[in-house]
Amino acid sequence: MYVQRGTPYFDGAAYVSQCPINPGEIFTYKFKVDRAGTYFYHGHFGMQRSGGLYGSLIVDLPASKKEPFAYDGEHSILLNDWWHKSIYEQELGLNSVPFRFVGEPQSLLIEGRGKYNCSLYPATVPPTPGCLTCNATSPKCAPHVIPVTPGKTYRLRIASVASLSSLNFILEGHKMTVVQADGRYIKPFDVYNLDVYSGQTYDVLFTADQDASKNYWAAINVRGRNPKTPTGLAVLQYLPNEATLLPTTPAPVSPIWNDTATSISLAKQILAKVGYEAAPPKKSHRTIVILGTQNNINGNLKWALNNISYVHNPTPVIAALKYNIKGAIDSTPPPDYPVQDYNIFVPPKPSLSANYGSPLYVFKRGSVVDVIVQNSNTLTPNNSEIHPWHLHGHDFWVLGYGQGMYDSTKDAASFNLIDPPVRNTAAVFPYGWVALRFVADNPGAWPFHCHIEPHFHMGMGTVFAEGIHNLPKLPSQTLGCGLTKGLHR
Template sequence: MALNKTFLLNSFVLFLCLIGIYSVPAFAAVKKYQFDIQVKNVSRLCHAKPIVTVNGRFPGPTIYVREGDRVLVNVTNNAQYNMSIHWHGLKQFRNGWADGPAYITQCPIKTGHSYTYDFNVTGQRGTLWWHAHIFWLRATVYGAIVIMPKEGIPFPFPQPHREEVLILGEWWNNDVEKVVKQGNLLGLPPNASDAHTINGKPGPLFPCSEKHTFAMEVEHGKTYLLRIINAALNDELFFAIAGHNMTVVEIDAVYTKPFTTQAILIAPGQTTNVLVQATQSPNRYFMAARPFMDAPVAVDNKTATAILQYKGIPTTLLPILPQLPSPNDTEFALSYNGKLKSLNTPQFPANVPLKVDRHLFYTIGLGINPCPTCLNGTQLTASLNNISFVMPQVGLLQAHYFNIPGVFRLDFPDNPPTPFNYTGAPLTANLGTTRGTRLSRIAYNSTVQLVLQDTNLLTVESHPFHLHGYNFFVVGTGTGNFDPKKDPAKFNLVDPPERNTVGVPTGGWTAIRFRADNPGVWFMHCHLELHTGWGLKTAFVVENGKGPDQSILPPPKDLPPC
């Protein structure tokens, strides 16, 4: 009796699977989430106040997915503000419609309306996060994204006994939007935050906060993975745990060569995963975060605390405080960042572009412009290559996709129009700063090197820059002026850290490289909300490629209108 042909074919495929020649792709799960934007009274210091939340929670819910999953997040806006959500660090291949920055890839979700963010998690695993991407609303609208590896693929480091998400943030006693509007009316920076927080709680060093302290219980001898996120609006932060070292194993959802440190430095927008061994004398230990500020500006020294508590220890014991670096410890900051390197193994390679097609050099400037409507007659401004970015009233991605004229120009300069001694004597002139919505066009699949140079226009200051739609390699960094003849010889082109957000050091420069293989309109901005609001931002228009899967996907039917 003849064997069935289907049976023979299935048997042959099974044989090939067993010997490793043929593989059947695993079925990707579809993860669905509902985000309800709503106002809720929340108490963190001495009184309760209404804040904008997701599902009534602060911080908002954690999204748990696996590499390869499809994610659907339906966002319904019941707050009084327009809203958009950014999935920080997700690459959104060809799918800028799900990226989230208001008036860049979408118009905001208006009060009483909904929008479903629909995206795939492709080639990424680790810790990312989500946050509001309009005005200063991300002060309270944020949460974690945890991407687990595909089934059967272990971490490239010891399996932890348990893991915990720690989100570092800021808290204002007053409505943050009103605080910002008051500052703009005066032409001055808004009031600084009243507290820093860990998982939304400031800890017992603040008044009226006895009930607002996050605590994590550990068992002696066990190893724990901490997924640390800096959701603060305006502060780079040091973080440490009293009596315990941390082993850094991942940054911005990219595995790193492990190294041990007593403290970490984490800029707004960045994530860091560390392993902590609970091998100290059973006790209660403070976890603490406070700002790193080495610029000549007012020092914000508010320290948030949480508690790492060994199992069985009475909660009445006073925790031990860690030794954090001093607020202006530039030496520690540079040394710490210098230790970050990609894992660069056959399974997790560092595909650093070695040949560069496009060289970009952007100067970062702060300044003061006339402002007839401001009480002081002037207002602070910020610029890249002397251009202070003006937000459009139509989403840039829509304008690009549908060829809507007059929304933006494609003439952002590759270099500053007026070269000068960037980090020399302080300058107060704006060097001809102009305002406009000017973008840079990038050819599909070309390789880009971008040097971000801090300047002493008004003052030097550190700037954490985030690029949407891409990861990039941090190939070099330094203090002073970038030297195009000498500094590239010192670039790390073997195992540089791969990130989505990088700090430009105070009075220094950072060089990044990436391959422009994701078509669309992609925002790049300082992740200090203060500077972003002053115009320290731009966007890249990455052209479509020639292949069938190298063009921007069509927009979804429920894309919010302007």
């Protein structure tokens, strides 16, 4: 989730910034860690992130600098959801006619550990040594432990790589002060539970100020969907209690799954820390309104943006542009606006059928771009889902959230141009829109996509590019697929 300033070819996005890495190959990513903060990395090919190819990426401040907040220790809290079916089966189901959904996750994981409800899935996992039953006391099945010393203050570096689920994080009985979002400073605010959408990170502080004779739950529950997945649990261990001293309290409960108002209210509380993050430019040079819809394309269930459902071209976009490779990319620019008078409150009309494509928005280098992401009703009546939108290569200012159809004549006036938060991932809520502003100042080709892995796989993405001709030659290890074979560099 690093912006890769100056090294767009090490962004890791297959078919956009490089060719996929073949089995058995070694590929070295080399980039400057030019900003401290909480980040993560993951595979960006197929559904490899869901398959487990991810990890935390923590960048410390240089010794000469200090955070504007104090703490005694820190812990990584990497969140995920998990299925018993392999990603290959999941992917096959997504591409099948009729569509086969893998269903809701069996488990929610904190730092890679979780449990599942055996009575719902009696025989879906092959027995592995040491973990034959799901309530085994083996260390392999034990929950993750977060040890703290009573009275001390800790920084939790929370990140979600969830495939599908929007999560809500709770530290039982403890108030949390949120100080950073996506590695950028925000105006501190207090919460007892925190929504974390896939792709986002939050840094929170808490003090171990509760009854020190007990341990507590750290917990995650699902937002915006209503699965039977059990709460994901870790143990907040008050030293010197044993880690095996499990709390006797029930698993913490989050706001009810469809309480969108609470989620929107939380999102609006997140503002930049003035003096630490710059305010956005006052005007933009170009505005793009991207309408996300769920569509049926010849029987295939897909997502589309302004009627184009994204598929990868076999030649990486960055190379296609840099070397002007004929026939490598769609030469027709995608539309800057949705079709007129689209009704976002009903399922898409069959007459407005989407098509497959590889859309590419090219921006003038250094220009200021506004992107409005507009949500809509899915193919199911009275249904609209949460989508966390993630941009590579840039942070953006989140200028505002709104409900209903975005209306440029009045909604733009409501944008927060004073202290909008700076982020790389922002949720668009059911039937709503989110307005993002960024400066196209990082030469390269950059995916902009829903961070829900099956949604991107089903077409919910596009590519932004700027200043490609200012790039030096591309490293040879990033090439070798599509029309970049035999390229003389």
